[in-house]
Amino acid sequence: METSKTSSTVAVVDIGEQLFKVEKHSLLTDANASITSETFRVGGHDWAIQYYPNGDASIVDGQFMSMYINLVSSIESDVTASFSLCLQDRASQVMVEKKKRSFTKTFLPPMNPKSLGYGQFMSKDALAASGCLKDDCLWIKCTVEITQLMAEDDDDHNSSITVPPSNLSADVRNILESGLKADLTVKIGESSRSFNANTCVLRARSPVFREKLRESMSMIESKKRRSICIDDIDAKVFEVLLHYIYNDCLPGFMEEATEEATSMARDLLVAAHGYGIQRLRVMCESRLSQSLDVHTVSSTLDLAEQYQCQQLKESCLKYMAKDGQRLRAIRETKGFKQLIKNHPVIVGDILDKVSDKLSQQAATTPAPAPAPAP
Secondary structure, three states: OOOOOOEEEEEEEEEEEEEEEEOOHHHOOOOOOOEEOOOEEEOOEEEEEEEEOOOOOOOOOOOEEEEEEEEOOOOOOOEEEEEEEEEEEOOOOOOEEEEEEEEEEEEOOOOOOOOEEEEEEEEHHHHHHHOOOEOOEEEEEEEEEEEEEEEEEOOOOOOOOOOOOOOHHHHHHHHHHHOOOOOEEEEEOOOOOEEEEOHHHHHHHOHHHHHHOOOHHHHHHOOOOEEEEEOOOOHHHHHHHHHHHHHOOOOHHHHOOOHHHHHHHHHHHHHHHHOOOHHHHHHHHHHHHOOOOOOOHHHHHHHHHHOOOHHHHHHHHHHHOOOHHHHHHHHOOHHHHHHHHHOOOHHHHHHHHHHHHHHHHHHHOOOOOOOOOO
16 A cells, blocks of 8 residues: 655744843944954854944944844855844843844855845944943844745654754853853952852852852852952953853854964963863863964973873974974074973973974885886
8 A cells, every 4th residue: 555745844943042242342442343243053054243333434434333143154055034133221120122123134155245234223322322331331132033944744753843953052151141140259369350150150160160169059048149269360361261161162252363362272271271171171272283383382382281281282293393494493482492491301202203203204205216227
């Protein structure tokens, strides 16, 4: 007996939200200054918010602020999405959305538009009067809704239920950004900076915080807020550390090939080592291994040796032994001289790596053809 199958089309809707915090807003004074949010994933595609506090200079003058949504990932088929952009007034007791604007757009492969949005989202005067700028911070909310049509077999055993991607990381990030149930204030040394955090999150993510904050659990039960002071870390480094603890990723600026990102990776590696956050430490090793040059490789190898970062050490040795000219240039740097002073035994490791390199080259070099007989 034959059975026939028919198919139909079902609409699958995926909705995602992103809260984008723009800090130190008053310092963004350049005519064409822009800042981009971290990417977020909706409907199987990566998106990001791009904000121009003084307007996109190619479109408007400096009297307006511009706001766009960017499709970051490439696409192989048409993608139709509905977007909304708005500001959040966090000064009110109830969260208020202001200047909400919405639109729908279809992205066509392969020429993806760089950005879609509003060149004149809001005048700067209206922003100042809106109450949305609090403590020199501006909160932008973006909602993306993607509807996809999918073929569906009318077979009783075929499920038409599509499970959306996990939004756990976005929800945990919102705990930090919204200050939800924050029960701990972390003060950084003698600086004036302090951070609100959740004791349970810090204890879950770091074995060092787990021990350091053990006593605070009884204070939570008694509904008392606790403050701790940390003296062994810079405020900016702790801010990035906190970002990782809640987001499980590095902030966007650390993906750029800049001196600031490299310097932060070095400091963050030390912090990750000190707080027992192994994955973050390896992420910093990876970031540093991608920024090696003649002038930095020795100091990076020094760091790797000091904190037993074997993978980073191996990357540095491999870089040094790439060719003789590079190694000679490295030996002339101050960093190399300091490396030998701090870790004299490292010379043997370098020589071993060079020897291995020469052996590999000898093995792959074809033997010369025999001379013709006289």
